[in-house]
Amino acid sequence: MCRASHRETAVTLRELGWSDRFAAAYQPWESKIDIQPGRVAIEFNQIFRIYVDGGEIDAVTAGRLKHRARGRVELPAVGDWVALRKRPEEDRGVIVEVLPRRSAFTRRAAGEPTGEQVVAANVDVVFVVMGLDRDYNHRRLERYLLMARESGASPAIILTKPDLSSDLSSQLNDVTTLAGDVIVHVVNPKAGEGLDHVRRHLAPGRTAALLGSSGVGKSTIINRLVGEDVRRTQEVRAADSRGRHTTSHRELVVLPDGGLIIDTPGMPRRAAMRRQGRRRRRNGFSRSARQLPQGAGRARGAGAPAGGAGAEDEALGGGGAGGSSRSACGIGFGPDGYLD
Incomplete structure (x- = not known):
């Protein structure tokens, strides 16, 4: 190993x-x-x-x-x-x-219709990662944000691929309205832009996890934070804007400057929808948005439009609960240059 x-x-x-x-x-x-x-x-x-x-x-x-x-x-x-x-x-x-455990992010175990498994434990902050390319989806972001909140960790949002957005200003307004008091970071990991905002969450002893669909750039973010390519790649799938989902295990990575980050397999979209439906039935919710505060979100980082939304705050937001080697798995490499 x-x-x-x-x-x-x-x-x-x-x-x-x-x-x-x-x-x-x-x-x-x-x-x-x-x-x-x-x-x-x-x-x-x-x-x-x-x-x-x-x-x-x-x-x-x-x-x-x-x-x-x-x-x-x-x-x-x-x-x-x-x-x-x-x-x-x-x-x-x-x-x-x-x-x-102090906190835990869970999802349905493969092959077990009623069973769940822990994807990441004892996490301080969950980064919900979504691309601003044609794969952007408001409802999926809403579901992921609710899942992050339910883990017991503090949520934050990372928006990747701002260079591929067809309407960046409109998308940021959409996300910050949904986010409420959750901080929104706009990051271009391929170019190394906006990662300083992410690093501010990662003090020594503090653990983060990345949550998002395949191909949004989670492994590219980790490679940039580590400072080298720590993920293997497989064949490019050029049919759409998503990298192939091939992550087969989870890993807690110790970063060179302190802090830890858990790289998880991409969350299947249908699985997230099924999970959301089960919670609605169990808790009597008619809309998951009822769980999410609405208000002035804060976007910052690469590509964030000037004039208010890009200003840096002192607080990171949310209370929250309390050399090298290559990984043993392969990660899909998308045609836009992003790892999963």
Whole structure:
């Protein structure tokens, strides 16, 4: 399995987001000399790469933990803090416990009509990413924004591909009206424009996740933040403006300047619609927009029109809950030059 960190120096638990909250939850394991805390960095075919204090280790889930889990949501996921037992006879460990999560973003598990799985755990901010090209869709953005809010993390919006927009001013007005008090960043990751606004969310120990459809440029954003190409690409699909969705696993990336970001597989659009429909039926909502405050959103970054909307605020908005290697997966490379 590949290395997860993209920093040259070893990463401490505090830099990974360890806090007094997790230390208290870990207390029952503190006295056990063969167990140590760690954070799940990569999940790939039921094998996990775990960050531990000053290093990384591969691990599997203990059979007892699997047996008592009532569903996939109770099994380890990327971003989870875990109690890890090191096997002395080999260079791998066993996950014996998942510590209580501060936040979690979930979606329906593949092949399980009623089951859900955790896509990203213990996230501070969820970046909802949408392209301003012909793939832009107001209702999909609304659904993603609601999903981000329900995760327990602070939402923020990243709009990519401003250079491909047919009516940038109109789209920004549409998004900022929908966003309400959620900050909107306009970013051109291919050109490296607007990323400083994104970096302001990513202090050491702070975790972000990217949520969006395939081909919107999530991996391009990560490549720019890391400062190198950390994602493999596959064939270009030139039929439309979307890269091919080939991400097969999730990964927690440690950024060189501090902060962590979780790259997730592109969210299928129909899956998002089904999820939204289930929530409406369960909660009696007639419109998901009732959950979203309307008002003056704030757009800033590459391509944001001058005159008010592009001004930088001190606050990032939202309260929120509390060398290199290539990834083992491939990412679709769109004809517009953006990775998924």
